[in-house]
Amino acid sequence: MPPPRARNTASAKDLVKCFRSHFKDLDPAAFRKDVEEVIAQYEGLLADIMDETVRPSESVLRDGLVRSYDVSGKGARAVARDISACFKHLRSKLQSSSSGKKLTPSVWRLVSKLKQLTGQGTPQKAMDPMKEREPVETPGAAQALPAGDPAPFKPSRRYRFKRKATASCDVFSMYGLPATAINASVDDEAAAEASDVGEADQVDSDSDVLVVKDSEEEDLQAAAAIPLAKAYFDPSQGCYVKALEGGKCIHGELKEGAAGFCMVYFPDEEPFESQVPNLWLSSRKSTPAFKFSKRGKAAFGKAKKKAKRAAEPAGKEAEATVGSSESGESNQELLAAAPLELESWNGYPLAGMPQEALPPSGCSGLHSYTVKALILGTSVSIDVLMRGKAFYIKRPEICKGQHSWSKHSSITECWVQCLEKIKDTLRDEKDAVPNLE
Secondary structure (H helix, E strand, O other): OOOOOOOOOOOHHHHHHHHHOOOOOOOHHHHOOOHHHHHHHOHHHHHHHHHHOOOOOHHHHHHHHHHHOOOOHHHHHHHHHHHHHHHHHHHHHHHHOOOOOOOOHHHHHHHHHHHHHHOOOOOOOOOOOOOOOOOOOOHHHOOOOOOOOOOOOOOOOOEEEOOOOOOHHHHHHHOOOOHHHOOOOOOHHHHHHHHHOOOOOOOOOOOOEEEOOHHHHHHHHHHHOOOOOOOEEEOOOOEEEEEOHHHOEEEEEEEOOOOOEEEEEOOOOOOEEEEEEHHHHHHHHHOOOOOOOHHHHHHHHHHHHHHHHHHOOOOOOOOOOOOEOOOOOEHHHOOOOOEOOOOEEOOEEOOOOOHHHOOEOOOOOOOEEEEEEEEOOEEEEEEEEOOOOEEEEEEOHHHOEEEEHHHOOOHHHHHHHHHHHHHHHHHHHHHHOOOOO
């Protein structure tokens, strides 16, 4: 058991003789230095106080200073706090130091005295750094055996760290490959390493090493022969993709499986079960495609022709005038520009984006772009927030609002709901206006 905690055993009257024997007048500023400096300067005072009590309290020290000198209670309390800090420092060194090599001489002498008074053991003498240490013999310092002498032991087995050896069939099924695709050919170097592994008996389960047998080594070599092409699911294309060497990719078709998850069919390979549920495939097939209205189709076709004419060389004459369309309608009633046929825009994928919501040519945004259209004779501006994943109706003012993609099953459905809300709002506004005729 640890020794009992030291307590204050002195009174203020006992400490008066300690203070008066060392200095006649009290200077509180002399105790406002570093703890090590105070201990070095007042080592004798601290040693005399230690003879009276090994753990003086601040209240007893303050009363002793008030009785010994003409000092205020505030000044005596500050000096008592500094002296108490010195004893705390000595007790901390008592617990952490054993030889005193890193302590100053004054601190080490007081720590040694404190150890003797508290009975916590006799301190060791500080080692003289100038004294040469005696050489210590170690097992590795022995002379090496002469050449030709046999070693005292001969290793009989080769051990390796314990690890779980996965069967080759499990590894191939993990990558979606048939078990018959195991490559039986093994490099000569791998075969030579496998031959070094000797057969061994069973090893205790608590041991940190495991003997690798020949059969397990063969399984590991067969697993290493697996091709690096691993199929992964691409939701934008709605199929599994496998990248081969040379940058070639093959696509695997998804079909509904009996266990509730889709089956993947790659050419010339056996089908395997994926982690894509059948519900995802059925929802993808059942999602209706967005349809243009008759007026929207005409406007989109005119805008597409206009963008095509603008992309032609300057020397070639345009087939139509810039100021008006073929039907005589003004360009303000058309879409702003033909959408770009891209797979991504500024790093954002455009998979599942409706054709009329694709970014127009010449848009300069970083995380969003504006799509303009004409609905029920009203010019409409919709911001496509790629980072926010939402459609924001900017114009007309009465239709302002944001439609989040996450609240719908697909982006197309969100776009359809956005347009339907605009149409309903515009119809309600027209019905509310009285007919003055």
